[in-house]
Amino acid sequence: MQTDSLHTEELLVNMGPQHPSTHGVLRLVVKTDGESVQETLPLIGFLHRSFEKIAETLTYKQVVPYTDRLDYLSSMNNSLAYCLAIEKLANLEVPERASILRVITAELNRIASHLLAFGSYALDLGAYTPFLYSFRERELILSIFEKISGGRLLYHYNRIGGVARDINIDIISEIGQFIDIMRKKLNEYNELVTENLIFIKRTANIGLISMSDAINYGVTGPCLRASGLKYDLRKVHPYSLYEKFNFDVPIGQGLKGQIGDCFDRYWVRLKEIEESLKIVEQALDLLREGEIRTKISANLKLPAGEVYVPCENPRGELGFYIISDGKPNALRVKVRAPSFCNLSILDPTCRNTLFADVVSIVGSIDIVLGEVDR
């Protein structure tokens, strides 16, 4: 029998922008042959809000709340990166207490973001319950943030020169309680999901990203570390007093399959939750009385020059490249968004996998469309 007679037509499937597991408004044009995927073309821009243009027209202080809206699941980390960039260009000193508070909020936000990544990844793979469990714990963080900053999703907590509000002893004890609860719940997650045979079957050896590929495509964050490279900006280029803290950088070890598969990316995130808990614990001990903000003039003008400050976001390296020409607003603001760069490796990773694996891979890369489209 000739194999040509078995040839079937390729099917072009338009997955998204309205699809349950494209995490917002990602549109994937998937070329499939039956269930096997030939090509995946991500089409983006459905959530474009011209952040970079807005950042050029507003004054530096006015831009800070907009940065919250880039990766709306880790607002604290975004505004931290932007404030650090401005402070570096303006040569501003940040009080120690403010830096510690920034670390606490950033790490709590990292936990919240990873919890959501964990829950929605399980949901992508068809397990509904972990999603609600992770939201239950995320809720604790959100209520802490609500007490700290007044917001539950977009906080506008980091300001140029410090933070908006101080925290009191009640909030500190609440954070302490959260750390205890979270440590217990991580075991529950491992029992329910990590050790689940079906989960392992769906993630191990799926969507392999080699270390060299990850570097070449500019993949950063947990996805890069899952491929085996111990690269964490908090360690490599410490900012905001991160050099004072003692924590590990978990890397993918190929526990259930090969290094750099979906399981490793998932596993690295869970491990990072543990490390973040450690950092928060140490930060609470380091917290001393003091100023929380450096006074800056109402009309902040930066000296002419340019600066690039990268920060370790939950999703990877978030960098703000700012060019100032001495006016109250920036000449150019460029955002190096981790989700955008990580998304670029989707097509080579998804080649010759099954349709269900595309969902698994997209979930494991953990993108936020607010940041991809900006």
Added chain:
Amino acid sequence: MNELFNLLTNKATNDFLPIFNSSSSILILIGLFLISGLIIFTLMALTAMAGTYAERKISANIQGRIGPNRVGWRGFLQPLADSIKLLSKEDVVPREALKFGYLVAPILVFLGAFLPFVTLNFSEHLVIASLSAGIYYILAFTALEVVGILFASLSSASKWSLFGGMRLAAQMLAYEVPMGFCIITVVLLAGSLNLTEVVQWQATKTWIFGWTIFRSPVAFITFIIFFIAGLASVKRAPFDLPEAESELVAGFHTEYTGIRFAIFFLSEYASMFVICALTVLLFLGGWVGPIPTLTEDIGRTLVDEFYYFSREENLSYFSSFLALFSSKSEGGQKIIFNEVIGFINFVIKTLFLYFMMIWIRWTMPRIRIDQVLYLGFKVLLPFSMVCAILAAIQIVL
């Protein structure tokens, strides 16, 4: 019920006709058919609606939520409210859809879920028709559901539906064959294709030790295989690939709305009940155990009693029916007592399996299509074949 049916079909000519006058006997026959139909329809609708409620409440409990609690006492009327909502929705037929297939599909799915109820033994005599090939009757009509879903997926003119249908077709092959071998094992052990006789065979030992699963180690493995294959046949997680929400949006029923969607939805819960009931009847003793029934043999059936009152004592049908419950009838009360206990036994075990299905759904992730095929063809099929052969050897020895 069963005896009444048999009487009407077999004995009507010689025995039963003298009671009725001949012209009305056809009417009564039709009437009984209609009543039976109505009973199973109500039964199906009720189990399906209770199923949706149970699913929502149990999943809420598992996930640390409250679940429906607004409509009626503790949200008991939620399924009713859902049905009314779905009934009042617009019935959309996509422009590109093949109309015939699109409209026929829900009916086929409904029939596939509805018809197996005819031969399910709710207790020894509480069955619409105890068919001599009842097991294959159920299998045949649950397979009809697959045909309906394939119709739906191929005629919806949606790629998601197409994917769902393709997956279902592949999945069906993977689970139907092991399921058949599991049934062969039981049929070999019990020596009958009639569900009533299969359970009567299981009633021959004391208490629960007559159940098929305790009769042979082979049968226990078969039970597990059958339950897994059953999960796949009703498209429950982890085998819900044809309607995998996070991959295929809604799979084969993506384009369906309103009442047609409701039919798909309710049929799923009804066929879940059918599979659970079938598992109980084949493996867990049906109406036998865990609550023991009266062991003494009454030697008469309810119809004999009914017969006696209506013919010998010349009572009207209604009063002879009432007499069955009174002290006038010798065996009547005992038989009714046994039937009630049997019904409770059956329902307890069926609902337990139903609960298991819900529990599994809200715990497990979904497996991939190639893994379903691997499981079906390379794990379940060889094991079930070996079990069937071992059962045959056990019979010969």
